[in-house]
Amino acid sequence: MLLIQRYMFRIKRYFLRFSLACRKRQKLKRLFRIFLILIVGLLILNIINGVLFSSILFFQENSNEPDYDLDTRPYYQTIEMKKRFDISGNYLIVQNFVQYQSNLTKNADLLALNLHTSIEKLHLSLNHAKVWDGPISLTLYVKGTRASDDIDYASMWLRCNHRLFKVLNIHLVMSATAYERSISNQHHTHSVKYAVSCQNLNYINHTDETDSTPYPSNLLRNIARLGTTPLTVQYILTLDIDIFPASDLFHHLVSFYTQTTTTEQFNRTLYVIPAFEIHIDTVKHSAPLPQNKRELILLWNDNQLQPLQADVCPTCQFLTNYQAWKQEASDDKIIPIFRPHYSQPWQPYYIGPKDVPTFDPRFKSHAHARISQCCETFMNGYDYAVLNNVYLYRLGFLDKSQLPTTELIDDDTSVLLFDQFREDLLKHYTNTTRKC
Numbered sequence: 001m002l003l004i005q006r007y008m009f010r011i012k013r014y015f016l017r018f019s020l021a022c023r024k025r026q027k028l029k030r031l032f033r034i035f036l037i038l039i040v041g042l043l044i045l046n047i048i049n050g051v052l053f054s055s056i057l058f059f060q061e062n063s064n065e066p067d068y069d070l071d072t073r074p075y076y077q078t079i080e081m082k083k084r085f086d087i088s089g090n091y092l093i094v095q096n097f098v099q100y101q102s103n104l105t106k107n108a109d110l111l112a113l114n115l116h117t118s119i120e121k122l123h124l125s126l127n128h129a130k131v132w133d134g135p136i137s138l139t140l141y142v143k144g145t146r147a148s149d150d151i152d153y154a155s156m157w158l159r160c161n162h163r164l165f166k167v168l169n170i171h172l173v174m175s176a177t178a179y180e181r182s183i184s185n186q187h188h189t190h191s192v193k194y195a196v197s198c199q200n201l202n203y204i205n206h207t208d209e210t211d212s213t214p215y216p217s218n219l220l221r222n223i224a225r226l227g228t229t230p231l232t233v234q235y236i237l238t239l240d241i242d243i244f245p246a247s248d249l250f251h252h253l254v255s256f257y258t259q260t261t262t263t264e265q266f267n268r269t270l271y272v273i274p275a276f277e278i279h280i281d282t283v284k285h286s287a288p289l290p291q292n293k294r295e296l297i298l299l300w301n302d303n304q305l306q307p308l309q310a311d312v313c314p315t316c317q318f319l320t321n322y323q324a325w326k327q328e329a330s331d332d333k334i335i336p337i338f339r340p341h342y343s344q345p346w347q348p349y350y351i352g353p354k355d356v357p358t359f360d361p362r363f364k365s366h367a368h369a370r371i372s373q374c375c376e377t378f379m380n381g382y383d384y385a386v387l388n389n390v391y392l393y394r395l396g397f398l399d400k401s402q403l404p405t406t407e408l409i410d411d412d413t414s415v416l417l418f419d420q421f422r423e424d425l426l427k428h429y430t431n432t433t434r435k436c
Contacts (some may be wrong), residue, residue, distance in 0.1 A: 099169050282305075
């Protein structure tokens with residue numbers, strides 16, 4: 001009996017211990033739950049505080065906060081060290097004013113793009129940079145008594161956008177008047193620093209009618225070619241700043257020049273790239289630009305696009321034979337489809353070897369500026385061939401009412417100069433039967 005009582009007592013004791021242990025575990029569970037709730041609550045509060053703090057910083061952020069500080073004095077020192085005047089003495093030239101270099105992919109240094117522009121159209125070069133994966137050599141023209149302001153703007157703009165270019169060489173040409181009145185003493189002044197905000201950088205046009213020096217288009221073209229790098233460049237495409245390459249033009253041309261064919265053919269042939277005008281309404285409505293020849297022809301059939309200078313000077317592009325180009329069956333391979341016999345006033349845009357005759361600098365904003373160079377290349381022994389499936393474009397139709405705004409020098413002056421130019425060619429190329 002006593003033995004049974006002992007066993008019963010032990011059982012009760014074990015039961016009490018088990019009950020106490022369970023009660024303690026429930027308390028521990030409750031404490032653990034409370035602890036978890038506190039931790040989660042603190043995390044949520046931290047997240048809320050972080051979001052609120054970030055929002056305050058975002059709304060308080062100053063959009064005018066500078067991206068960098070620009071010291072302008074080195075640019076004027078560069079002008080003084082590198083400046084030279086052209087043969088007329090009317091223009092100051094600074095070769096390689098600003099240079100930006102980066103690594104190029106294979107064959108990307110085979111072709112270079114040459115451009116020229118006035119300061120107010122400098123921003124258009126971004127359209128070229130988006131599609132041209134090779135070197136770009138650009139000549140910038142500045143004139144007027146506020147030329148230093150324009151150079152400061154150009155320096156800031158280039159610094160803000162240089163990463164968009166693979167290889168960019170900027171050359172500066174300014175009127176002698178601008179140099180004397182605005183630039184000549186700038187390198188002696190104290191350093192001027194601009195707090196540059198790239199997002200808010202805008203060009204301010206400084207109209208100056210006292211400097212009537214004409215836009216030296218052919219001089220600018222020659223300076224761009226002279227400053228083309230790297231040395232491996234073999235072929236050059238020279239464009240006006242408002243003529244843009246198609247999105248796939250660069251890679252089509254690389255493919256064309258690297259295919260198996262004779263180098264001699266490339267060295268004596270200038271390959272014409274048809275140029276078009278896209279209606280301004282198409283641009284205003286943000287319609288997509290044509291990405292290939294098929295899409296271009298669709299716009300053409302819808303009267304949203306036309307050959308370059310169709311309303312201004314149809315004969316200037318007549319030998320390109322746009323209708324034949326349009327009807328030629330599309331093929332992925334880039335080939336020349338016909339070879340026109342040159343006659344003026346044809347002035348095509350073409351890509352050719354970098355040693356073709358230079359542009360005659362006597363032609364400035366003359367109607368014959370490009371015609372003269374096309375004429376001389378023909379007399380020099382070069383032939384023209386029109387390529388299929390590649391094209392250039394301009395935004396907006398040109399019409400005769402816009403001619404005064406193109407700053408063309410009086411037609412009579414242009415004709416007289418061109419007559420003199422042809423006489424000079426006959427004296428220079430005495431062993432050719434070619435004429436233009």
